[in-house]
Amino acid sequence: MDTFNAMVLSKENNEPKLEVKQLTQNDLPEGEVTIRVAYSSVNYKDGAVAVQQQFVESYPLIPGIDLAGTVIDSSDDRYQAGDEVIVTSYQLGTGHSGGFSEVARVPAEWVVPLPEGLSLREAMVLGTAGFTAALSVQRLEDNDLEPGQGPVLVAGATGGVGSLAVDMLAKRGYEVVASTGKANEEAYLKAIGAKEIVHRDTIVDTEETPLLAEKWAGAVDPVGGETLQYIFKTLKFGGSVATSGLAGGVGVSTTVIPAIARGINWLGINSVDYPMNKRLNVWERLSDELKPTNLDEELVNEISLEELPQVLEDILEGKVRGRTIVKL
Numbered sequence: 001m002d003t004f005n006a007m008v009l010s011k012e013n014n015e016p017k018l019e020v021k022q023l024t025q026n027d028l029p030e031g032e033v034t035i036r037v038a039y040s041s042v043n044y045k046d047g048a049v050a051v052q053q054q055f056v057e058s059y060p061l062i063p064g065i066d067l068a069g070t071v072i073d074s075s076d077d078r079y080q081a082g083d084e085v086i087v088t089s090y091q092l093g094t095g096h097s098g099g100f101s102e103v104a105r106v107p108a109e110w111v112v113p114l115p116e117g118l119s120l121r122e123a124m125v126l127g128t129a130g131f132t133a134a135l136s137v138q139r140l141e142d143n144d145l146e147p148g149q150g151p152v153l154v155a156g157a158t159g160g161v162g163s164l165a166v167d168m169l170a171k172r173g174y175e176v177v178a179s180t181g182k183a184n185e186e187a188y189l190k191a192i193g194a195k196e197i198v199h200r201d202t203i204v205d206t207e208e209t210p211l212l213a214e215k216w217a218g219a220v221d222p223v224g225g226e227t228l229q230y231i232f233k234t235l236k237f238g239g240s241v242a243t244s245g246l247a248g249g250v251g252v253s254t255t256v257i258p259a260i261a262r263g264i265n266w267l268g269i270n271s272v273d274y275p276m277n278k279r280l281n282v283w284e285r286l287s288d289e290l291k292p293t294n295l296d297e298e299l300v301n302e303i304s305l306e307e308l309p310q311v312l313e314d315i316l317e318g319k320v321r322g323r324t325i326v327k328l
């Protein structure tokens with residue numbers, strides 16, 4: 001491809017500009033592996049980069065923290081033209097041009113071979129959101145969560161991390177309670193595996209007491225803030241919460257009482273810096289026993305590069321349901 005299309009974020013006279021441009025490979029950053037991108041996806045962080053210019057290390061930048069495609073050219077022996085690969089995390093789409101482009105060039109250290117059992121499209125329905133949901137489930141189970149211990153709460157359940165966590169947990173036999181602010185998405189959440197739906201307003205911390213009645217054997221929380229405060233107070237004895245996000249707030253006020261009276265575990269999830277040797281294992285699991293059952297139409301909205309700017313705004317406002325993938 002001599003020329004190709006990409007969504008470029010630039011700054012002129014201190015004014016950010018996001019537009020589809022025609023580029024050549026000379027416009028791409030250095031890296032050993034050049035990839036014809038088949039799909040990218042839209043994550044909350046992409047909205048923060050493209051709309052709010054958070055995390056951006058230099059301009060111009062092609063945003064897009066996820067990509068999946070076919071290697072065109074590689075100067076690293078581990079990859080050959082024709083190999084199907086996934087790239088997420090590290091500085092992709094923040095400090096290094098990313099997936100909102102028909103062609104990308106990345107360091108070989110960031111590349112994950114597409115596992116058997118996943119298509120390129122499915123890999124991007126998962127993307128960073130699916131990887132993060134899988135890490136959350138893995139950390140909860142590493143800390144003794146098992147089906148049959150009681151309900152598992154998923155906050156922000158119609159979002160990317162939330163939807164994929166609901167699906168994965170339900171497939172593994174957990175009783176999933178999904179919390180959402182979208183009153184009209186009950187049917188969707190039930191279709192992807194939730195047993196019960198609660199409104200997000202009912203799981204925020206409004207009480208002064210350090211503990212409330214024990215409810216959850218575990219929780220997946222991409223929301224944070226007062227939702228996380230409420231989860232600390234309502235986890236059952238020995239229960240764990242996997243914290244990945246801040247869609248509902250950064251500040252968390254708590255006491256030590258849930259930790260010492262109920263022995264709860266606060267598990268932090270960092271998908272970006274997760275080590276490559278363990279990362280490969282998580283992708284293998286995602287292609288097999290952690291693979292969600294609704295990676296086709298139920299969870300997915302497919303868009304073009306031209307439709308991206310609106311979705312990037314919408315995701316920051318919590319308006320997006322499930323996963324949006326970008327076909328390139």
Ligand SMILES: NC(=O)c1ccc[n+]([C@@H]2O[C@H](COP(=O)([O-])OP(=O)(O)OC[C@H]3O[C@@H](n4cnc5c(N)ncnc54)[C@H](OP(=O)(O)O)[C@@H]3O)[C@@H](O)[C@H]2O)c1
Pocket residue numbers: 042043044045128129132155156157158159160161162179180181182200222223243244245246247248249269270271272315316317318319320322
């Ligand atoms: N730690 C990591 O490695 C990692 C990786 C991926 C994502 N994240 C973070 O995880 C979060 C979710 O990412 P995502 O890509 O899944 O985003 P998303 O698709 O936008 O999902 C977030 C969901 O949170 C809920 N929400 C939004 N605003 C809220 C508010 N003010 N109060 C309460 N709930 C609210 C909404 O669900 P409902 O309408 O259903 O309530 C929304 O759909 C983000 O903060 C992101 O930065 C972190």
